[in-house]
Amino acid sequence: MTIRKTTFLLGLMAALLPVQNLSAKLIMSQKAALKLALPDSVKTEKKTAYLSEDEVSVVQNLARAKVDSTIWTYYEGVDKDGKALGYAYFDRVIVRTMPATIMVAISPEGKVRFAEILTFAEPDDYLPHRRWLELFKDRELNNELKLYGAIRNVTNSSLTSEAVTNSVRRLLALHKTILSRSSTPKKVSKMMKKDSKKESRQ
Template sequence: MKKLALLLLLCALPASARVLLSQKQALALAFPGLAVERRTAYLNPEQVKRAREAGRVKVESRVWTYYVGISSKGVEGYAYFDTHLVRTMPETFMAVVEPGGRLRFVELLAFLEPDDYLPGPRWLGLFGGRRLDADLMVRRGIRNITGSSLTSQALTDGVRRVLAVHAVLHGAEKVK
């Protein structure tokens, strides 16, 4: 009986881990009405080092899959997906980068930490229009989320990593 009561209690608790958008939905949001091309880049050790130095973050993977939005005018933007640990659970986000290296927007796809630490759309909006520079850091150009410092730091580091890899692959503006 106690086991049944415990099981019912656990089932009644709200689930905090959630997928917010699928990859397909995210790409449709990033490139509405455009052709989307999947590309894979294999970074050599020198490129990894350059990305690590430019972003001042860990760049552990040498293989990067990204998506290019293409219109009749040419490349409209790039979408990168990054998955990393926040505290003990992963989060996945998409960063959409304009051809010149400026962030168009950041969208959270999956967040498996408790909902209390989930960043809201207004906070994610702080990344829009930013470049990889010294202000793209928590407590500089990006506000910390009170009570969610690890989320703030992990997501900001992820955005810096994406922009650094983009700069290495596509020659976008470097950190000043």
């Protein structure tokens, strides 16, 4: 084999390696996840929330986690009368250096029904067991919902534990902020600022 051909093949292999590493393992499709999150819904509505700068700050303070986007798509399941039965939010996080997709199903009361990892690009050793994900069930956004609080750390997977916990807090805070828009502006402002300060102090 000539030097030119060898160099070409080595370059081609190097170019392909990042693509292979970036491919995330599909654990559950979004369609299947939505069926689990909103099983009794007569209709599932896809919605998009556009956050203002103030709302981003509120969400970050409530979640104690960074919010990188002002545009969020979520799903609301309703019954035949249009009453909300539940919500599903999706988040893309970086675990160590590779991405994962998290879905959180939220009840009308604002509690976690369950959290699910849909895609995971890190090695399987860093993927938490279902028993660990079940720690989020029925949790709401409060001071107990944190790593080393109600959520224990996954052995040898601290970064995964942190990424998923932050994601759940972020999506609960996002949900709370979006739903608060239905109140009067003054009431929303006072309520969100009060909750934000309370979370910051805890």
